[in-house]
Structure formats: C-alpha cells, structure tokens
Amino acid sequence: MPIDPSVLQRRHWQDGRIRIGIKKVSQNGKTYPSKIETFRFTSPSKTMVEGAADLYGGQVRPWASPEGPQFEVVTEATRIPVVLPPNALSQNMEAWEGRVCIRRCTGTMMQPPFVGPCQCGPNLPIENRMCKPTTRLGVFLKAVRSLGLWRLDSKGMNAAAELPSAAEFLAHAGQYVDAWLFLTKRSGSFQGKPTSFVVPGLTIEGTSVDELMSGEVARRAELGRGETKAIEAAPATDYLAMIQAATNRDQVVAVWQTTKLDPAWRERAGEVEDAAKARVASFAQQSEAPAPATPKQNSTAQQSEAPALADDSEADQLRQQIISRWTGVTSELHAAFQKAAGSTMKNATIVQLKAFRDSMSPQPPAPAPAEDEDVVDAEIIEDEPTDKQLRELGILFTDCGITPHTGKGRGAKNDAARFAWLEEHHGVKVTSTKQLTAEKADEVLAHLRDMKIQAAKRRAADLKAIADGFDALKIGNADERLRDISLMLGRTITTPDDVTNAEVSDLVELLELASGDVAKWDQMVKAAEEANKAADA
Incomplete structure (x- = not known):
C-alpha cells in the first residue's frame, strides 16, 4: 500500500532538461536566445548526456548553467521516443525577474504562493500581458539509461495551445504512454520581421482514434512491457x-x-x-x-x-x-x-x-534565469545588425548600382529596388535593412562586396574600351572626351569618376556603334546635343 499523501507527496525526480534553444553572443557582446532545429539535452549527469549523444548524435560539452556546472549536447534528432507519465504537463502564466518567479496565475486567478485575481486584468490580450504562458512537459526518455523525468519548457503560444490537448488525448492510452516527442518547423513574423521557429509536439504513430479511445493501445503497451504487478491502490480517504x-x-x-x-x-x-x-x-x-x-x-x-x-x-x-x-x-x-x-x-x-x-553558501547572482535558455516559439529574437553593417550596406547598394535613383522620390524608389533585390537574391522579405539579422547582414555584405569587386573589374575593362574607342576616333584630348561624354549622357561630366558603371557600359556600346568612324560619331554627338536642348526647352 502506498504512503498516504498527507504524509508524503509522491513525485518523479528530474534527471535533466530537454531544450529547443541555445544562447549565443552577438557582435555587440550581448547574449541572445537563438533557435535550433533539433533537441538539446542538459543535465548534471555527464553519463546520461553521453547516453543521449550515443543515441541521437552530437558532441557532449560542459555547460555553465545558472544552477551550476552541467553538461549539454545538441543532438541531430527532431523526434525521440518517450514515455508519458500521468500528470505529465503543467501550465501557468508566469513572470520572472532573474531567477525568481514574481507572478504565477491561471490567467484569471493567482496561483500559490500568490493570492488574489490576476494582476494583468481579465480583458488584457494575452500577448500584451506581463506574464507569459509557460508550459512544462515531463517525460521519461525511453531509450536513454535514466529513470528520472526530463523536462521540456516552452513559453510559446503554439506549445501552450497544442501540447495540453495532445497530452490529455494521449492519456486515454493508459497511465504510462509510449509516445513520440517531435519538433515541427513553422514560419511567421515577429515585430514585422519574418522568422521561422520550431514547436514541440506529441503523438503516437500507427494508432487509430478508435484504438486509442478503446484502451487497445494501453493493452498492447502493457503486453509489450511484460506483466508487472501494480502497487495496491490506497483506499479512498474521507x-x-x-x-x-x-x-x-x-x-x-x-x-x-x-x-x-x-x-x-x-x-x-x-x-x-x-x-x-x-x-x-x-x-x-x-x-x-x-x-x-x-x-x-x-x-x-x-x-x-x-x-x-x-x-x-x-x-x-x-x-x-x-x-x-x-x-x-x-x-x-x-x-x-x-x-x-x-x-x-x-x-x-x-x-x-x-x-x-x-x-548554505549564497548562490552568486546569475545574469539570467535558466528559463531564458529556451526559445519562445513565434517570438524568435535574433541578433540585430550593427550600425557599421547598416552603413556599409547603404554604400554598397549604391556602389553596385542596386539603388541608382536620384532626384525627387529617390528614397521610395531606392527602397523598393533594395528590398526587391534582397528578396530575389537572399530570400528575405523586409521593409527595412534593420530587420535583417546580423548573420543575414554578413551574408548580404559578402555578396555585395563580391559584386563590387566584379564590377570594378568590368569598369576597368570598360574604361579601357572607351579609351580605345576615342583613340580610334583620333580624339586624344581629355577635355574633348569629357565634352563628348557629357553631351552623350545629357549631364555635365568633369571627371571619369562622375560616370556610373551603367553609364560606362552605355558609352562602350555607343563607341562600338561608331566603330572609329569620325563622321558617324560627330553625327551621334550632334543628335544627342539637340535632344538635350529639346529636353531643356
């Protein structure tokens, strides 16, 4: 007969954590949560983490957790076999400061040790509340040599909405359910910024709804594990x-x-x-x-x-x-x-x-709670680009001819050209370069720098072709060349550096069209001059 709950509350002990995020350090030296697309295991037990690594891949490393020295492994697995115990899932709305929970409620009423109604108010939208939905799922790792629970925490809306229903539904399979814990990748936006994220889920494969509800799954699971003698249930307490x-x-x-x-x-x-x-x-x-x-x-x-x-x-x-x-x-x-x-x-x-x-020895203050290690699905906050990156992007977009517009309305036109280029060449849809992550900004900068190098090589070849064209026309004086170039382009050119890459390419085509024929060139220059006068009239 088990011990009466009034004497000792029964519960499973915890051997480790299952995480779906990791902390990184930005170029500014700040830490930020970043998504990963596979399971990450952490535990004070190196042996247990090594067991997970043997099964699911990854390299075991020491990890300085807020609770003290532990070990971690980022595996290659997106689905793992687990056993779901009774009452495996809990949910609350919670707010944390450092390592202390300062609020915990159901969304309407505070939870112990706090009392009273929810301080956020019943009418405030959930996304605007100080407290965030916190879902905790405790499972046994079926294949890892561990008898304790492994806890997965999520502060995302999707997990909060979906995991409880899945756990409740699977509870129809019995007291200890063989299931699969998996990650599914989704996409969305956060603060106008496109992002992708992973959401944890639970399922039983190869089972129909009829089998689940009828208890057939529980019977098969019991047969698969072998006959076990159940502990005699305690009599009801009055x-x-x-x-x-x-x-x-x-x-x-x-x-x-x-x-x-x-x-x-x-x-x-x-x-x-x-x-x-x-x-x-x-x-x-x-x-x-x-x-x-x-x-x-x-x-x-x-x-x-x-x-x-x-x-x-x-x-x-x-x-x-x-x-x-x-x-x-x-x-x-x-x-x-x-x-x-x-x-x-x-x-x-x-x-x-x-x-x-x-x-006890006082615990040194931690920079952030362990909960911050876990990524909030659909609210992935990546490292933002630095001011230096943004300045260089603006310069390179112009140098590479992506934002060539001048005059009235140039801002909107250049923005449209810049964002269309980013979507076409890098698959990101943004309305500001500030919405890029630092990693994506580095990728774009590398592309633009290469474009600039290649453009410089083409410009050098085109300038040589222009010089050769003028030589063929017997026009060797620099001032005469700049005069003809100004007339052909319809604006005053005082130095070769004033000519854009696109205009350099146009001049090459015009000089090739003249093919060293002085009379033809003079005719082309005169026609361009008349067109300019007509445009100014």
Whole structure:
C-alpha cells in the first residue's frame, strides 16, 4: 500500500532538461536566445548526456548553467521516443525577474504562493500581458539509461495551445504512454520581421482514434512491457470525517491542505473548506484563535500565530531560495534537507527552512534565469545588425548600382529596388535593412562586396574600351572626351569618376556603334546635343 499523501507527496525526480534553444553572443557582446532545429539535452549527469549523444548524435560539452556546472549536447534528432507519465504537463502564466518567479496565475486567478485575481486584468490580450504562458512537459526518455523525468519548457503560444490537448488525448492510452516527442518547423513574423521557429509536439504513430479511445493501445503497451504487478491502490480517504475527528486547529489545517493534493477531492474543495471553518469555529469556546481565513480575506486571522487556511507564502519563498542555492540534483537536495532538519521540505517549519537556507553558501547572482535558455516559439529574437553593417550596406547598394535613383522620390524608389533585390537574391522579405539579422547582414555584405569587386573589374575593362574607342576616333584630348561624354549622357561630366558603371557600359556600346568612324560619331554627338536642348526647352 502506498504512503498516504498527507504524509508524503509522491513525485518523479528530474534527471535533466530537454531544450529547443541555445544562447549565443552577438557582435555587440550581448547574449541572445537563438533557435535550433533539433533537441538539446542538459543535465548534471555527464553519463546520461553521453547516453543521449550515443543515441541521437552530437558532441557532449560542459555547460555553465545558472544552477551550476552541467553538461549539454545538441543532438541531430527532431523526434525521440518517450514515455508519458500521468500528470505529465503543467501550465501557468508566469513572470520572472532573474531567477525568481514574481507572478504565477491561471490567467484569471493567482496561483500559490500568490493570492488574489490576476494582476494583468481579465480583458488584457494575452500577448500584451506581463506574464507569459509557460508550459512544462515531463517525460521519461525511453531509450536513454535514466529513470528520472526530463523536462521540456516552452513559453510559446503554439506549445501552450497544442501540447495540453495532445497530452490529455494521449492519456486515454493508459497511465504510462509510449509516445513520440517531435519538433515541427513553422514560419511567421515577429515585430514585422519574418522568422521561422520550431514547436514541440506529441503523438503516437500507427494508432487509430478508435484504438486509442478503446484502451487497445494501453493493452498492447502493457503486453509489450511484460506483466508487472501494480502497487495496491490506497483506499479512498474521507477527509470530511478526518476534519470532524480533528482535536485542534492545526490538525484541521493539515487535513485541509492535504485535500488540495488529492485530485479526487478537487471538485469538493469548497465543501472541505466550509467543513474546516465550521470545525475551527467549534473550538472557539476552548481557544481564542479566530476562524481560518480564506486566501481572499484580509482579516486578523491571517496575522495570528496559528497557521491560516492558506498557502504560507513565506515558507514557499524560503523553499525557492533553498532550491536556487542548491547546485546538485533535486533528489540530493531533499535527502540533505531530511538529514539536516529531520523533516521533508514540504512539512518543515519556518524555523527549519530558515536554518537550512542560512547553512548554505549564497548562490552568486546569475545574469539570467535558466528559463531564458529556451526559445519562445513565434517570438524568435535574433541578433540585430550593427550600425557599421547598416552603413556599409547603404554604400554598397549604391556602389553596385542596386539603388541608382536620384532626384525627387529617390528614397521610395531606392527602397523598393533594395528590398526587391534582397528578396530575389537572399530570400528575405523586409521593409527595412534593420530587420535583417546580423548573420543575414554578413551574408548580404559578402555578396555585395563580391559584386563590387566584379564590377570594378568590368569598369576597368570598360574604361579601357572607351579609351580605345576615342583613340580610334583620333580624339586624344581629355577635355574633348569629357565634352563628348557629357553631351552623350545629357549631364555635365568633369571627371571619369562622375560616370556610373551603367553609364560606362552605355558609352562602350555607343563607341562600338561608331566603330572609329569620325563622321558617324560627330553625327551621334550632334543628335544627342539637340535632344538635350529639346529636353531643356
């Protein structure tokens, strides 16, 4: 028979994390989250990470995580076999500052240790809220030598909308479900900037809906694993009877808090709370302790030395501080606390929690929470181009003849030409070069620099051809050449550098058309001069 939940809350320990993002360092020296298209595993256990690498590829490396030294591997896998345990998924709206969660709610009501309605307000669109949807999925890695859970966190809208339904649907297959965890690539935009991102998903392959709903999948899975003897289920607990049998206020509080851990009593939470209040009120003649306050009340009962029927926020904050300072795995933390305090962290008193926290070495402040390692799907923020890159892009677009327009309306025309060229040659659709990533800007700059080199070579060859053409026409004087070039182009040219690459190519064609015939050239120059006068009239 398992231990009653009032004595010990059962849970799986965690061996590592499954991530779909990685931090990079920009040219400005700042770190930023960047997407990856395969699974990344991190864990304090090098052996377990090596096991993942053996199965799914990648190189194991040390990783300086915010929690302390760990190991990581970026695999080649986009789908891995997993086992989905009961209650594998949790969701909240959360806001973090550093390594501390400052808000947690369901979107309408705050979650323990916080109380009250959601501070963002019920009518604020989810994308504009301070808290972001946080989805946590715990799975067993079916092929890796690990008996603990591996947790995948996502703060993306797609995962928040899709993973819960998938996990709930697959729960029809049984208590421990053989499934596939996979990544799918999608595209979208963020702040007007095109981007791609990956979204995690769950599925069972080779199974129909009828088989899933009928329990056939669960039966096949059980046969595949071999017969196992299930732990005898605990008999149902009558918490109302326990409340009535309680002899003091503390016993009532303990029973009331235990019911919150029992899923079978979630729908009767109000009935239990009413019974607890009534039982505490019955002690009024024996004790001056006030009736228990609910989380929504702001009465003197909450200031009493006796525990109120609400989550102890101070105790939860102490537990968070202890967890943030601990550098090992969670199972080791609980063992160390049990040895030092003689109690579990859940049931420990404020004094015991403070004593254990004070005995630990303070954790050095981390630059960012571990959660920031994970990419938010559909909100991929890549490294932006530097001012130097943007300046060089503007110069090279002009030098390469991509933005040749001058005069009125040149800005819009050059923008259109620049953006059309970027879409045609680099597959990016933008309305500003600032929307390029630094990596894409480097790619474009390399292309433009090569274009400029090739254009310089062509210009040198064309200028030589122009010189040869004038030599053939017996026009050796530089001023005479510039005069004829000015007339042919319809604008004043004072130096060869004033001529654009496109105009140089046009002059080569004109001189080739004259083919050294002086009379023909003179006729061409006279016709161009008359056309210029007519245009000016």
